[in-house]
Amino acid sequence: MPDPGEVTGVAGKVHYRVLDHTADFAFEARGRDFPDLVATCLLACSDAMWGIETLRPVEEVEFEVTTTDREMALFQALSEWVFLVEARGLIPAEVTARERPGGGWTVRACCDRHDPDRHVHRVALKAPTLHRLKVTRTRGGGLRARVIMDT
Amino acid sequence: MGTTFHFERLDDQRIVIPRHGAMRVDGVIYASADLARRALDEAALEQVANVACLPGIVGQSLAMPDIHWGYGFPIGGVAAFDAREGVISPGGVGYDINCGVRLLRSDLTEDEVRGRIRDLVAALFANVPTGVGSHQREIRLSREEMARVTSQGAAWAVAEGYGDADDLLFLEEGGRIRGAQFEACSERAYERGRDQLGTLGSGNHFCEVGVVDKVYDEVVARAFGLSRGLVTVTIHTGSRGFGHQVCTDFIPLMDRAARAAGIRLPDRQLACAPIRWEEGRRYFAAMAAAANYAFANRQVITHEVRCAFESVLGQGWRDLGLRVVYDVAHNIAKFERHRVGGREVEVCVHRKGATRALPAGHPDVPVPYREVGQPVLVPGDMGRVSYVLVGAPRALDETFGSSCHGAGRLLSRSQAIKKGKRRDIRKELARRGVSVRAAGSETLAEEMPDAYKDVSDVVEVVHAAGIARKVVRLRPIGVIKG
Numbered sequence: 001m002p003d004p005g006e007v008t009g010v011a012g013k014v015h016y017r018v019l020d021h022t023a024d025f026a027f028e029a030r031g032r033d034f035p036d037l038v039a040t041c042l043l044a045c046s047d048a049m050w051g052i053e054t055l056r057p058v059e060e061v062e063f064e065v066t067t068t069d070r071e072m073a074l075f076q077a078l079s080e081w082v083f084l085v086e087a088r089g090l091i092p093a094e095v096t097a098r099e100r101p102g103g104g105w106t107v108r109a110c111c112d113r114h115d116p117d118r119h120v121h122r123v124a125l126k127a128p129t130l131h132r133l134k135v136t137r138t139r140g141g142g143l144r145a146r147v148i149m150d151t
Numbered sequence: 152m153g154t155t156f157h158f159e160r161l162d163d164q165r166i167v168i169p170r171h172g173a174m175r176v177d178g179v180i181y182a183s184a185d186l187a188r189r190a191l192d193e194a195a196l197e198q199v200a201n202v203a204c205l206p207g208i209v210g211q212s213l214a215m216p217d218i219h220w221g222y223g224f225p226i227g228g229v230a231a232f233d234a235r236e237g238v239i240s241p242g243g244v245g246y247d248i249n250c251g252v253r254l255l256r257s258d259l260t261e262d263e264v265r266g267r268i269r270d271l272v273a274a275l276f277a278n279v280p281t282g283v284g285s286h287q288r289e290i291r292l293s294r295e296e297m298a299r300v301t302s303q304g305a306a307w308a309v310a311e312g313y314g315d316a317d318d319l320l321f322l323e324e325g326g327r328i329r330g331a332q333f334e335a336c337s338e339r340a341y342e343r344g345r346d347q348l349g350t351l352g353s354g355n356h357f358c359e360v361g362v363v364d365k366v367y368d369e370v371v372a373r374a375f376g377l378s379r380g381l382v383t384v385t386i387h388t389g390s391r392g393f394g395h396q397v398c399t400d401f402i403p404l405m406d407r408a409a410r411a412a413g414i415r416l417p418d419r420q421l422a423c424a425p426i427r428w429e430e431g432r433r434y435f436a437a438m439a440a441a442a443n444y445a446f447a448n449r450q451v452i453t454h455e456v457r458c459a460f461e462s463v464l465g466q467g468w469r470d471l472g473l474r475v476v477y478d479v480a481h482n483i484a485k486f487e488r489h490r491v492g493g494r495e496v497e498v499c500v501h502r503k504g505a506t507r508a509l510p511a512g513h514p515d516v517p518v519p520y521r522e523v524g525q526p527v528l529v530p531g532d533m534g535r536v537s538y539v540l541v542g543a544p545r546a547l548d549e550t551f552g553s554s555c556h557g558a559g560r561l562l563s564r565s566q567a568i569k570k571g572k573r574r575d576i577r578k579e580l581a582r583r584g585v586s587v588r589a590a591g592s593e594t595l596a597e598e599m600p601d602a603y604k605d606v607s608d609v610v611e612v613v614h615a616a617g618i619a620r621k622v623v624r625l626r627p628i629g630v631i632k633g
């Protein structure tokens with residue numbers, strides 16, 4: 001698991017900052033806009049749990065996030081990430097998101113299929129939480145989210 | 152204590168956060184001066200105060216001495232809400248619905264298993280699926296079977312041959328919470344739960360072989376079938392992905408319900424609905440279904456544990472005396488009757504990282520234990536000790552019949568991993584006489600003894616406060632972790 005305060009990830013793939021939390025996994029991620037922020041948060045989870053460098057994008061999945069409430073939208077997207085990983089054995093390796101006409105977002109994830117020989121979990125992320133979940137604007141005009149995942 | 156949060160010491164075992172701002176009642180935390188100074192953090196205290204703001208809360212917003220920062224409620228939090236005017240909150244139960252502890256005892260002595268402990272741990276590791284996304288090869292539930300599991304709980308497992316009807320006598324609520332409705336759970340919950348029954352999972356879940364190394368109350372210990380030197384097995388797990396999905400599904404619904412009810416939430420993870428509303432009733436029905444799944448899960452694991460002992464020791468489990476002492480939930484919401492303000496009322500008690508602790512004579516204590524009280528199972532970390540307590544009368548007066556549930560984390564997982572670098576935790580534990588197997592690469596470091604408070608400090612507080620009394624202490628000799 002990355003250390004708190006450490007900006008981590010793989011160049012060109014994902015950057016996020018791990019925050020200290022007594023029992024669970026907390027991180028801060030940034031994005032140019034909300035779709036970019038959603039993509040970064042999902043990849044941060046893949047990296048924290050499996051190490052993004054171990055993942056190969058082999059199977060594409062698309063899902064909709066229907067709410068316009070940004071925090072709840074992020075919660076929904078992270079819930080999808082958990083479901084894909086645990087129920088379908090699919091680990092998002094590349095993620096893009098775009099705004100839907102009429103509201104909400106479409107998220108496309110290119111996933112690796114879980115392979116116990118290649119994928120050694122570092123931390124088990126079991127559910128997103130709304131606790132202190134906040135999407136705020138950065139000075140540079142981008143967006144920042146603080147996320148706590150249940151472990 | 153490293154906090155600026157305003158509190159006052161009530162007595163040697165309790166501190167109080169006086170009602171202020173939007174708080175409807177006081178917050179009370181069970182903590183000795185030493186524990187408060189070393190282990191209380193501001194975020195957890197704030198959560199006690201936040202819970203005190205929820206509509207319909209009665210008595211006080213409580214926290215046990217194993218309190219630490221959670222989300223919504225603190226871990227170690229207990230709160231009761233008026234069954235007619237109050238709310239129900241998934242954040243007061245947690246994601247791992249009916250995460251709980253089951254204790255088995257045996258007629259075996261430490262000397263009889265010491266030479267076989269590595270084999271036993273290996274057999275447990277082979278028999279009980281552990282780790283992230285672990286699933287059961289032999290049990291894959293159809294929707295109809297899942298409906299029966301979630302309705303019948305542990306009794307479903309016994310009917311399927313996983314254990315004995317007598318096991319059910321020694322489970323909280325008999326291993327089945329009434330009011331469960333599988334229809335209240337989503338298709339996704341079913342998908343996540345259908346092949347996870349009989350699995351331990353990951354994180355802090357474990358199965359531990361221990362030895363009774365100290366007896367504090369001979370009479371009660373005898374009633375529980377425990378005596379010095381006997382081998383025990385502790386199982387700590389819950390409702391796996393099924394419970395997590397139920398909680399995940401209901402948080403957005405409860406968030407909307409809270410807005411519709413005009414409830415101002417100090418933390419959005421405290422999303423809740425009035426108990427009487429459709430959303431509240433539906434959550435309770437789904438939560439009870441997940442709770443029953445967890446009771447069935449621990450029952451199937453009990454069978455797997457018995458099979459492991461049989462295969463290594465070459466005797467049937469009944470001959471080994473490997474029977475259930477008790478099974479308690481520590482993440483749950485339940486409708487119970489308690490005295491509040493001098494009169495008995497029905498309340499919905501939320502216990503999030505807290506254990507029911509009923510004293511002698513209470514009608515909900517299993518008949519074989521009614522003269523002594525309900526066993527309270529308090530596991531510690533894998534290198535030190537665990538405790539069996541018994542519920543005491545002041546629990547009914549002060550804590551809605553609740554006590555602590557464990558040691559409580561002291562270090563975050565990343566702090567623990569950092570502290571564990573360049574250390575061989577497996578060898579350190581072996582030097583303490585504990586044989587360990589773990590599924591995850593970093594699990595041993597995350598879960599090393601230093602990551603937790605000393606459970607003995609926690610137990611001393613509830614013992615001195617008179618909400619639960621010490622009965623026996625258990626020392627680990629073999630552990631499997633997720």
